[in-house]
Amino acid sequence: MTPNISELHSATVQLSQLKLKQEGSLPKLYEIRPxxxxxxxxxFAIQPIKRGTRILAEAPLLSIAQSEYLEGDIQRSFDxxxxxxxxxxxxLHSNHGQDPKNWPSTIHPRTHEAERQRIEEQHNxxxxxxxxxxxxxxxxxxEHERGAAVFMDASRFNHSCISNAFFSWNSNIGKETIHAIVDILAGEExxxxxxxxxxxTHMRxxxxxxxxxxxxxxACGEMVPGSFAAQSHSxxxxxxxxxxxxxxxxxxxxKFDKVDTAAAVSDAVEMCALLVEEGLFTAELGKAYDDLAIVCEQAGDLRFGYAAACKELEVYxxxxxxxxxxxxxxxxxxxxxxxKKLDGEK
Ligand SMILES: [Zn+2]
Structure with missing residues (x-):
């Protein structure tokens, strides 16, 4: 049945109120400090933050629409x-003043002109x-849409290879969001x-x-046998x-090629287990559950596939x-x- 105008209006008002609640009234859960x-x-957390809490939703200060950008593109946005x-x-912080010896001194002769310019600008x-x-x-x-952006607060959160929060661009609300992926204590970075x-470790x-x-x-500590860093590396x-x-x-x-579904299910289960063991409750875990759900569907195990899809939804x-x-x-x-599971059980 097609909804009438007043029903549509009411739904729109409810949706905008929900969006305001989600993006407009976030309590301040952190402070920026040395x-x-x-x-x-x-x-740093200024109060305990529960897993799944939205810590920040922020519009960009400066954004670039394309992923391959040159200094002139950033200058034009800045202007x-x-x-x-x-x-x-x-x-905002700047990482200038680095030792040139830590970087390659030549650019490969086959590098095309625009790429050469980008490498030289970034090196300089x-x-x-x-x-x-x-x-x-x-x-x-x-990351921002297909390009990149800087943010006054989001850009100040520091890195860890086993982070306690996750950032993502949310195109539905036009903001960068940060969510707690584990419980965070007051005072914790x-x-x-x-x-x-x-x-x-080397690639990171x-x-x-x-x-x-x-x-x-x-995870980046000394890699002596038995250490967390050594286990993390393997x-x-x-x-x-x-x-x-x-x-x-x-x-x-x-490509509709034949797939060894038993091997694929085994790989996906191992992947999920390793991500949890490593403490990576991130988009990689969501993708791993997605892979598991799809290969289980292919293998005809709809009960397990449905359970994996529910886990994927919970992670995201x-x-x-x-x-x-x-x-x-x-x-x-x-x-x-x-x-499909219910149809199969009939
Ligand atoms: Zn690290």
């Missing part, structure tokens, strides 16, 4: 800011002797993982070098292998909030598998 020697500023926002921008901003619009952007940018959590350190620091979390190496195998199963499924609701597009997609999978 994080210790060599760490600049960081965000459009108000004088007050330009001043705020220059209060890193080794330069003062903060620039580009050096601040490089230090603080986060709130951290985000800036790089691909499945990378091993390479990625983090671009931000101008070396991570000191327990776990993440194994997770990378499993991810490649699961991506391979996914490609075969899309916790780390992204119920108003995120990924949650809509995960809800669709839960509904589909529930229906």
């Amino acid at each position: 994080a210790g020697p060599g760490k600049g500023l960081g965000a 459009k800011l108000s004088a007050e926002d330009k001043a705020k921008y220059f209060t 901003s890193r080794v330069g002797d003062k903060a620039t619009i580009l050096s601040i952007f490089q230090t603080n940018c986060m 709130i951290t985000l993982c800036y790089c691909d959590a499945l990378w091993d 350190n390479w990625a983090l070098k671009h931000y101008g620091f070396r991570c000191a979390c327990r 776990r993440r190496y194994r997770m990378r292998e499993l991810q490649e195998r699961l991506d391979g199963h996914g490609k075969s499924l899309r 609701e916790t780390i992204l909030g119920s108003d995120h597009p990924e949650v809509e997609s995960a809800s669709g999978l839960v509904r589909r598998l529930k229906k």
